[in-house]
Amino acid sequence: MTFDQIRTFLWVARLGGFRKAAERLHLSQPAVSTRISNLEQELRVPLFERGPGELVLTKHGTLLLSYAEQMLFVEEEIKQRVANPSEAEGLFRVGAAETIAQAWLPEFLKAFSQQYPRVNVDLTVDISLNLRAAVLERKLDLAFLMGPVSEYSVENVALPPFDLHWYRSTANPQTDLSEIPIISYSSKTRPYRELMSELSRRVGPKLRVYASASLSASLKMIAAGIAVGPYPRALATEFLEAGKIVEFDPGFRPQPLAFTASYLSEPRSFLVENSAEIARDVALFWDQQLLT
Known part of the structure; x- marks a missing residue:
């Protein structure tokens, strides 16, 4: 029985399959299967119930898992307290x-x-x-x-x-949120949902919002005068120093990120x-x- 076999067993048990364990350990799936097969032969007990779907630990496999976790913990302790990082x-x-x-x-x-x-x-x-x-x-x-x-x-x-501050283009003084689009984070993010909730209440049906997962693209759109939006000041520094955008106050500020x-x-x-x-x-x- 080797430590590599124990580590492989632990990841197969945790991830519920040979393929996922192979990906986690950067091994081929046959290599993982061989390690588990050799471990079972040496221990002379089955460690997994094999069938369709996710693997299930046997009684012996469940017992071995507790020891495997202890062994991995000791390995990490050695790495932390003895080994050179x-x-x-x-x-x-x-x-x-x-x-x-x-x-x-x-x-x-x-x-x-x-x-x-x-x-x-x-x-x-x-x-x-x-x-x-x-x-x-x-x-x-x-x-x-x-x-x-x-x-x-x-x-x-x-x-x-990250505190959020509102920005507009120096070339476009428009800051009426019912007249100019607002650009924000991706629509799948919490800042977008929170901003939409607040803006819907404050601006109403005239609200226009652009969503973008690219912060650099969003700030470029603001600098071009296409939209306004709230972003961290730290990320807007380059545009501020270049004189392309300026801060403004629409009467509220979104929650910090x-x-x-x-x-x-x-x-x-x-x-x-x-x-x-x-x-x-x-x-x-x-x-x-x-x-x-």
């Missing part, structure tokens, strides 16, 4: 909402690379709805999204929020936990720099 290897899958990608994500990746120089990074930039699903499906190890994720299995590390670094708590990974702490520290420093 600079020698860690593997693939780290991180996702980020575009607000984060446009803000402090480069600084995070730099800090992460300094601590884990031999770990490869697979980066995904997407809306928070998709990032949340990817975390729960174990397709991402860590996600910076509009949170928190309300699932018992997810740990959420609070990150500094709340973000979290979210990840599954089990099986425990100190690399992921440390990365969430790195992200929090980087974000706090970046936020403080904006205030000075």
Whole structure:
């Protein structure tokens, strides 16, 4: 019996299938099947009930799972307290909402690379709805999204929020929200829903809203005088300094954007936990720099 067999068994049990475990472990499906078959032969007991649909643990498989989780926990403890982080290897899958990608994500990746120089990074930039699903499906190890994720299995590390400010083009002084379109985040996001609710009450049937998942494209549309909209000041700095847009007050300001670094708590990974702490520290420093 090898540690690789135990680790493979744990992921097959957690994900409910050989294919998903193969994807998680970056192995072929036959390799995963062989490891489980060899483990069952050595233990002389079946670990899974095989049939149509998701695999189900046998009584012996359930017992082994508890030991496997303990072994993986000890492995993580050794990595955290004994091993040199600079020698860690593997693939780290991180996702980020575009607000984060446009803000402090480069600084995070730099800090992460300094601590884990031999770990490869697979980066995904997407809306928070998709990032949340990817975390729960174990397709991402860590996600910076509009949170928190309300699932018992997810740990959420609070990150500094982004205040929203209204912007218009310097070339177009129109700020009457019943006359000029408002551009906002993707229609599948919480900021969009909250903004629509408030604007519907304040503006009424004359309301026109453009939804865009691209913050850079949205700010360019504002600079071109096509629309107005509320965005984080930190992301509008380039356009403000270039004199292309200016702030204005329509009489209300949307709620700040709340973000979290979210990840599954089990099986425990100190690399992921440390990365969430790195992200929090980087974000706090970046936020403080904006205030000075």
